[in-house]
Amino acid sequence: MIINADLHVHSKYSMATSKNMDPETMALESVKKGLDLVATGDAFHSGWLNELEDSLVEIDNTGIYKTNDTIETNNTKFITTTEVEDNQRIHHLIIIPSIEVAWNMRDEFTVKNMDADGRPRIRMNGAEIMDIARDYNCIIGPAHIFTPWTGLYKSYDSVTDCYGQQPDFVELGLSSDSDLADTIKELADYTFLTNSDSHSPWPHRIGREFNRMELKDLSFKSLCFSIKNNDIIENYGFDPRMGKYHETGCIDCHRIYNIHDAVECDMKCSCGGRIKKGVKGRIQELASFDKPHHPSHRPHYQYLLPLAELLSTVHDKGVTTKYVQTRYDRLLDLFGNEIDVLLNTPIEKIATVDMLLANVIKSYRDNTLDVIPGRGGQYGEVNYN
Known part of the structure; x- marks a missing residue:
C-alpha cells in the first residue's frame, strides 16, 4: 500500500x-x-x-x-x-x-x-x-x-x-x-x-x-x-531557497555572501552588520561534491507550498481570511484533498476555477520557480509574475 x-x-x-x-x-x-x-x-x-x-x-x-x-x-x-x-x-x-x-x-x-x-x-x-x-x-x-x-x-x-x-x-x-x-x-x-x-x-x-x-x-x-x-x-x-537562513547573509542589509568570503570578512558585513551563516553555507563546508551524487535508492524530491499559502500569495490576502478559505474549500469540494489539488488535478481544470493559482501550481510542478533566496533572517520570495 x-x-x-x-x-x-x-x-x-x-x-x-x-x-x-x-x-x-x-x-x-x-x-x-x-x-x-x-x-x-x-x-x-x-x-x-x-x-x-x-x-x-x-x-x-x-x-x-x-x-x-x-x-x-x-x-x-x-x-x-x-x-x-x-x-x-x-x-x-x-x-x-x-x-x-x-x-x-x-x-x-x-x-x-x-x-x-x-x-x-x-x-x-x-x-x-x-x-x-x-x-x-x-x-x-x-x-x-x-x-x-x-x-x-x-x-x-x-x-x-x-x-x-x-x-x-x-x-x-x-x-x-x-x-x-x-x-x-x-x-x-x-x-x-x-x-x-x-x-x-x-x-x-x-x-x-x-x-x-x-x-x-x-x-x-x-x-x-x-x-x-x-x-x-x-x-x-x-x-x-524560501528559508530565511538559506543563504549566508547580513542580518541588517541582507546582502548575500559566499561562505568563504564571509569567513574572510570575519562574518562582518561592509555595512557594519553581522553575517549569519546559512544552511547552504554549512552544507558547502561539509560537502564532498560540488554537485549532488544521488544514490540509486534516492527518490525524487518535489517542491510544493501549502494550498492556502499559494492562494494567499497570488491574491494578496491573508491565509486565514474568508476570501482565501472560501476558495480553498471550493477547490477541495471540486477536486478532493489538498495534496490532490497540488499534485494531481490537471492544470486546465484548476484554471477554470482560478487561473492565477493554476499558473503558480504549474511552476511548482515544472520546477520553474523564480526565487529570490532567503538570507540573514529574511525569507525568500517567489516572483509569480
Missing part, C-alpha cells in the same frame, strides 16, 4: 503550539490535507499520553491508532512519536512502537522534568538516547539535521560522531532538499525523511512537508521496514 505520512509534529503541550493540536482536530484537518498517517508528537509528556489514550484506539495491535469515534472512519491514522533535545541542544526524532511503550520509556532518561515541555530536554548525549530508543525497538534519527541552532550538523561534522553508529534515517528539515544533502558523501546510505514539524493542525502547517511511502500494511513494523530499506517513493517539501 502507498501512503502519505507526516512523521514529525507537536501537540498543544509543546511551547508555541496551537491549543487546537488535539487528536480529533489533527485527524480531521489531516484528511483535508490528504495525509494517511500523522505523528502524535510529544509522546513522553504524561498529559498528552493521557489525552491520546482517551481519544485514540489501537488498530489490531499494529501500533497504529485511530480516533475513538464511530462516524469518521476514514480519518487520518496516528503513530506514536516524540522529539527530544539532548545535552548539546541537538534534536532527535524517535518513532515508538506504541503509546504503552512511550509510557515505559519515560523513566529511562535523565531529565529534570519530563513534563516541562512536549519536547523534553534530556540530560544525555545522542548515543545514550539512541541506546535507550533501540532497547525499546524504536527507530531514531536526527531531526531537521541542517538547522543552524538545533540540527546535528551545527555541532558535528559527521552523523556517527553524534551517535557512535548509524541512526535509522535523517530528517532533512524545511531548509534543505535531496540535492543539497546528497553533496555530502556520508548521507548516501541514509533514508531521507521530510516532515512538517508542525505546531498547528491547519493544513497550511501540518503536512507542509510529507513522505510518500510504500508499506506492506499499515503498522509500526511495516513503517520501520520501509524507512530502514529506503522504500520512500517521493519526498515533498519546501524549496529550501
